[in-house]
Amino acid sequence: MNLSSLKPAKGSTHNSKRVGRGQGSGKGGTATKGHKGAQSRSGYSRKIGFEGGQMPLQRRIPKRGFKNVNRTEYAVLNLAMIQHYADKYKVTEIDLNFLQEKSIVKKSEIVKVLANGELTSKVNVSAHAISASALEQIEKAGGTFTKL
Numbered sequence: 001m002n003l004s005s006l007k008p009a010k011g012s013t014h015n016s017k018r019v020g021r022g023q024g025s026g027k028g029g030t031a032t033k034g035h036k037g038a039q040s041r042s043g044y045s046r047k048i049g050f051e052g053g054q055m056p057l058q059r060r061i062p063k064r065g066f067k068n069v070n071r072t073e074y075a076v077l078n079l080a081m082i083q084h085y086a087d088k089y090k091v092t093e094i095d096l097n098f099l100q101e102k103s104i105v106k107k108s109e110i111v112k113v114l115a116n117g118e119l120t121s122k123v124n125v126s127a128h129a130i131s132a133s134a135l136e137q138i139e140k141a142g143g144t145f146t147k148l
Helices: 079-089 096-101 132-140
Strands: 074-078 110-114 124-127 145-147
Touching: 074 079, 079 110, 079 132, 110 124, 110 132, 132 145
Parallel strands: 074 110, 124 145
Antiparallel strands: none
């Protein structure tokens, strides 16, 4: 066996339908496109979401809510994850450089520390924002928080 002898399994492929090749083929004349109308013309392409004149799904469903363009999206860093990284990497300083080095956050992301989980190690944390309860737990464990 070699690359030049490879071919599809028997019965797995079909010959393409050759349309518009004369009346004798049975697919001549209109070339299976029917009579008249946009779909029979060359160059016709159906618009995305077009449902044959029926009101499209996108327009049938009502608009809901709104998107706040001024919202700040944070990359979340929970206390449980800080504890995990402190144990795993034996660090007492967790800042943006450390998080980017370990591919936890991207360079462009804004990091906020939240109080999900327990923190038992003394860790100094640097981030853009922090919740009040997370700050309380970090200080209770003997660590500090620095706002970037």
